[in-house]
Amino acid sequence: MLCVEGINKRFNGRQVLSNLNLRVGSGETVALIGSSGSGKTTLIRTINGFVVPDSGRVAIQGKDIDYRNREALRQTRKRIGMVYQLFNLVERASALDNVMSGALGRMDRGIHLLVSTVGFFQKEDRDKAMDVLRFVGIEDKANERVDRLSGGQKQRVAIARALMQEPELLLADEPVANLDPKTGRKILELFLKINVGKGITVITVLHHIEAVRDHFRRVAAIKDGTVCFDGKVDELTGDHIDYIYKSDRNLECAAA
Amino acid sequence: MCSGITAFNIKGIRTALLWAVFCIIIAFSFREAHLDIRTLADGLPYAAALLRDMFPPNFYALEKILLLAAETIAMGLWATIIGIAFSIPLGLISAKNTSPNVFVYTGGKLLVNGMRAIPDLVCALIFVTSFGMGPVAGILGLLIPAIGTLAKFYAEAIESIDTGPVEAVRAAGSHGLSIIRHAVLPQVFPLFMGYNLYMLDHNIRAAMTLGLVGAGGLGFELFRQMRSFHYHKASAILVIVFLIITVIDRLSSYLRNGITDGTFLNSRGRLKDWSLLSVFCLITGLSIFLVPVSLREIVAGIPRIRDFLSGMFPPDFSPIFTDMKLMLETVGMGISGTFIAMLIAVPLGMLSAKSITRSPFIYNITKEITNFFRAMPELMFALIFVAAVGLGPFAGVLALALHTAGFLGKFYAEAIENVDPKPVEATEATGASFLQIIRHAIFPQVSPLFHSYNLYILDRNIRASTLMGIVGAGGIGFELVMSMKLFDYRHTATLMIIILTTVMLVDWASSYLRNKVVA
Incomplete structure (x- = not known):
């Protein structure tokens, strides 16, 4: 499904990703852990093409991402759903409108492009958006403005927008970091439901080790821009966790 | 689900009604301001001749x-x-x-x-x-x-x-x-x-x-x-x-x-x-x-x-109906000018917003055009247009439109540059194209600001259109100047009452509507 091979990325002279390799099979769920600044977000943004790696390759379903071709990049993005820590919704628009923007990638030709640019959607897309909202459990809030929703509800809208794309791969960057623990758990359960029910591969950055243990089978840890642990959650020991988070803490102390 | 459908329909009917009212007002204003594409076409050769006469500037x-x-x-x-x-x-x-x-x-x-x-x-x-x-x-x-x-x-x-x-x-x-x-x-x-x-x-x-x-x-x-x-x-x-x-x-x-x-x-x-x-x-x-x-x-x-x-006392109310008609023409000028300004300002604003125009050349050129429009006082534009298309409200409308297109273009560009980038990235991540991103991630964020700016400019333009008559560019201003030149101060009083009442009403309505749209 996803194949990341030897990618490097430098930002302002700092090596953020260094020779990072990661393979994810179809239908897997992977939790990415690592201390802040280790390169998790950069990895995620490399996969959906918002960060262009200096070297190395990223392939989806065996096909390399062409970072220089805007149209090809757009076609790749259509197949990848993305969920953010701060939801990234248009706050003034209704939940339904936000969800329907997930269909924009599909409406990219001729009359569909024209109609969607004016601001209209087909009835079948509207029905589909309602279905997706039902799937994430907030169809009763469809016409509510997003800024009136709670954090958990907003994240459900964001997930529905990603599902509207009918993606093969769902990426999430700390999707529960801004939610209380109980709501966060429900959102993680929703990710598993998406994985099992729709067969979508899920890769998510998570901070809470307990939550990772409870919900995921595979965990990949990133430290200093490279994968330092990749395996079953059961194999992740306290020593591993100390190692993953340790030296960076010293670094933070030094910085302070 | 059911309530969702009715809510959508009511919203749809309301939107359609608002659009209808909007179109009627614009059509009415165009008629009041004697906007005619033929006048513009007839005036173009004169305008070209005028521009030729203006160059090179003679710093005498x-x-x-x-x-x-x-x-x-x-x-x-x-x-x-x-x-x-x-x-x-x-x-x-x-x-x-x-x-x-x-x-x-x-x-x-x-x-x-x-x-x-x-x-x-x-x-x-x-x-x-x-x-x-x-x-x-x-x-x-x-x-x-x-x-x-x-x-x-x-x-x-x-x-x-x-x-x-x-x-x-x-x-x-x-x-x-x-x-x-x-x-x-x-x-x-x-x-x-x-x-x-x-x-x-x-x-x-x-x-x-x-x-x-x-x-x-x-x-x-x-x-x-x-x-x-x-x-x-x-x-x-x-x-x-x-x-x-x-x-x-x-x-x-x-x-x-x-x-x-x-x-x-x-x-x-x-x-x-x-x-x-x-x-x-x-x-x-x-x-x-x-x-x-x-x-x-x-x-x-x-x-x-x-x-x-x-x-001025007592005010002479005998010509009040002619005066009110003139005021209507003035308001029509303000509305038409604002509408045309909006049409010009949308491309200007988009092209001079750094966040969506990638070419620095286009960005800088449009920015300078916007600044030029903003810097030229509308009455000076009006003087030029009167010389080009003749006396009357048409010149006034063009002057208002160009001058305030400069303001609106600047405001629009600033609003676009200040949008929250998070939903924009999220929409781009769904594989949406450039125009779709503008429509579905940027437009919903800036539209209340745009409405508020438009109302502010409308208020300002109606106020400004009362002065256009001073240079012969239509509206009630001409009558006001004439009444003062003829020492007919009782008529001046009537005109002042009409102007002040209208300006205050428009000011009040505009700030009422602005408070409603900004949310």
Whole structure:
């Protein structure tokens, strides 16, 4: 499904990703852990093409991402759903409108492009958006403005927008970091439901080790821009966790 | 689910109705303003000939022009400085939390709104009839609306202060005046300075056009050269006007930014403050030197103002229906001008927003075009269009449209540059194309701001269109000038009542609607 091979990325002279390799099979769920600044977000943004790696390759379903071709990049993005820590919704628009923007990638030709640019959607897309909202459990809030929703509800809208794309791969960057623990758990359960029910591969950055243990089978840890642990959650020991988070803490102390 | 469908339908019907009302209003305004594509087409050859005549600009008497320019700037400075002095007490009594009692508050508020509603050129026109032609009438003309505007800004700033420090100083048993000095003024001072700079910028702009009614400055010379068809001389004056306004605009926004981000007027930047203050004093001294306002001159004019005011009573209501029709034409001009300005400003704003225009070349070019439109006073545009397409509201509408397209283009670009980038990235991540991202991630964020700016400009344009008649560009202004020239002050009174009522109504409606859309 996803194949990341030897990618490097430098930002302002700092090596953020260094020779990072990661393979994810179809239908897997992977939790990415690592201390802040280790390169998790950069990895995620490399996969959906918002960060262009200096070297190395990223392939989806065996096909390399062409970072220089805007149209090809757009076609790749259509197949990848993305969920953010701060939801990234248009706050003034209704939940339904936000969800329907997930269909924009599909409406990219001729009359569909024209109609969607004016601001209209087909009835079948509207029905589909309602279905997706039902799937994430907030169809009763469809016409509510997003800024009136709670954090958990907003994240459900964001997930529905990603599902509207009918993606093969769902990426999430700390999707529960801004939610209380109980709501966060429900959102993680929703990710598993998406994985099992729709067969979508899920890769998510998570901070809470307990939550990772409870919900995921595979965990990949990133430290200093490279994968330092990749395996079953059961194999992740306290020593591993100390190692993953340790030296960076010293670094933070030094910085302070 | 069910409720969702009905909610959607009701929303749909409401949207359709609003669009219908909008279209009817636009169509009505176009008809009132005599907008006709044929007039434009017929005028194009004249406009081209006019442009040919304007080049190259002939700087015939540069010394004289520069002296007049300095006089114009000095008029703006005078009006601002005197305006500030009067506005501080007026602002304090018309703010709810510092006003001594409710009667003073209501009286102050009425006075402020009344002064703000009088267009500056109308005011200058009145003073020209009492004090004669010259810069003194111009300064007084700028002064009245400046006091109204500044006092309103001041009062709003005072009303929005943090009450904590006020209560603390009051708890220490302080006197009312010392509460104002030690708990209110320190909080509002930076805001006040920002407003003062804005007012100065505005007054110098306005002073450029005061000459059109004989109230001194560059405008008079421009009007003279246009009337005698010396277009290459007129264009030289226009170049000077444009340069001055651009410099003042940049300077004022540089100083305003310095005040808001704390580079100026903070406890550590004392040296900078002192140097600013001394420059300010120097400029004030220069303006006193350039435009010596003698008290005797003002005192001598007062009885004539009294004569003018008593001559207005009782107002002559016999031509009221013709006047109202003219006012309708004026409002139609304002609406049409705003609508055309919006149409021009949307591409201008999008192309001059850094966040969506990638080519620095296009970005810079559109930005300069926008600045040019903004810097040329609409009455000067109107003078040119009258020469090109003939007398009548059409020239006025074009002038309003071009000038305010500059404002709207700038506002739109700023709004687009300030959108929250998070939903934009999320929409891009779904694989949406460029236009779709603009429509579904940027437009929903900026639309309330756009509506608010449009309403603000509409309010401003209706006010401005009452003056277009002064240069023959349609509307009620022509009738107003004529009534004053013919000493028919009773008719002037009727026209003033109609103008002020309309301006205040539009002001009220516009701020009511603005509060509704911004949410």
